[in-house]
Amino acid sequence: MSDFEDARGVLWRTCLDCGQTRPLGDFHVSPRRKYERGSYWQTCFNERSKKSHRKRMLEKHGREARVPFKASEGHRRCPDCDTVKPLEEFPLNKAKPSGYDRYCLRGILCLNCNTGLGHYKDNIANMRKAIAYLEETSWQRVLVQPGVYRLRSPRRACLPSRNS
Numbered sequence: 001m002s003d004f005e006d007a008r009g010v011l012w013r014t015c016l017d018c019g020q021t022r023p024l025g026d027f028h029v030s031p032r033r034k035y036e037r038g039s040y041w042q043t044c045f046n047e048r049s050k051k052s053h054r055k056r057m058l059e060k061h062g063r064e065a066r067v068p069f070k071a072s073e074g075h076r077r078c079p080d081c082d083t084v085k086p087l088e089e090f091p092l093n094k095a096k097p098s099g100y101d102r103y104c105l106r107g108i109l110c111l112n113c114n115t116g117l118g119h120y121k122d123n124i125a126n127m128r129k130a131i132a133y134l135e136e137t138s139w140q141r142v143l144v145q146p147g148v149y150r151l152r153s154p155r156r157a158c159l160p161s162r163n164s
Contacts, residue, residue, distance in 0.1 A: 003034065011035060017044035078110035085110050 002014050003024070011024040016039045028045040030038035040048060057065040069077050077084050089110045109117070120126040141149040 013037065013039075015039070015041040015044050017041070017048065078113055083110075 003011060005011050012021050013024050013027055014021045015027070018041065020041060022041055024035055024037050026041055027037040028040060028042050029036060033039070038045060054065045057063060071077050071084050075084050075086055089112070120130065137153065139151045139153055142152045144150050
């Protein structure tokens with residue numbers, strides 16, 4: 001590792017990864033090292049950390065590390081419904097002094113998914129009741145003849161009203 005000072009008094013260091021010579025302030029902080037800076041330029045250090053993390057995840061847990069999703073400009077991915085939607089479908093934060101700034105609710109959910117969870121008051125028991133109701137009331141295909149199906153509701157038939 002070569003450290004040197006230029007005529008203006010700025011300390012420079014050469015990165016051990018890429019070999020570039022850069023100002024000492026561009027190197028990652030390492031309190032145990034000389035001038036409290038590490039041997040790798042910040043960008044190289046970040047890349048080394050990501051590679052090391054991926055390697056550890058594969059060795060310890062036998063799985064790949066999650067790669068962050070990159071959506072195109074003006075779009076965002078909703079983790080609840082797992083679709084990419086335009087920013088207009090996400091709520092606005094009008095409290096920002098700089099103007100409208102999009103913010104995330106429940107991990108950047110789209111407006112429809114966020115509203116749906118809000119109706120169940122973020123209560124898992126309420127959501128389970130709704131799932132059970134859907135499972136009870138959903139229409140099922142019953143084979144009448146080969147190639148002929150009848151849709152049948154698992155709920156009991158409703159009695160006719162008095163007026164009918």
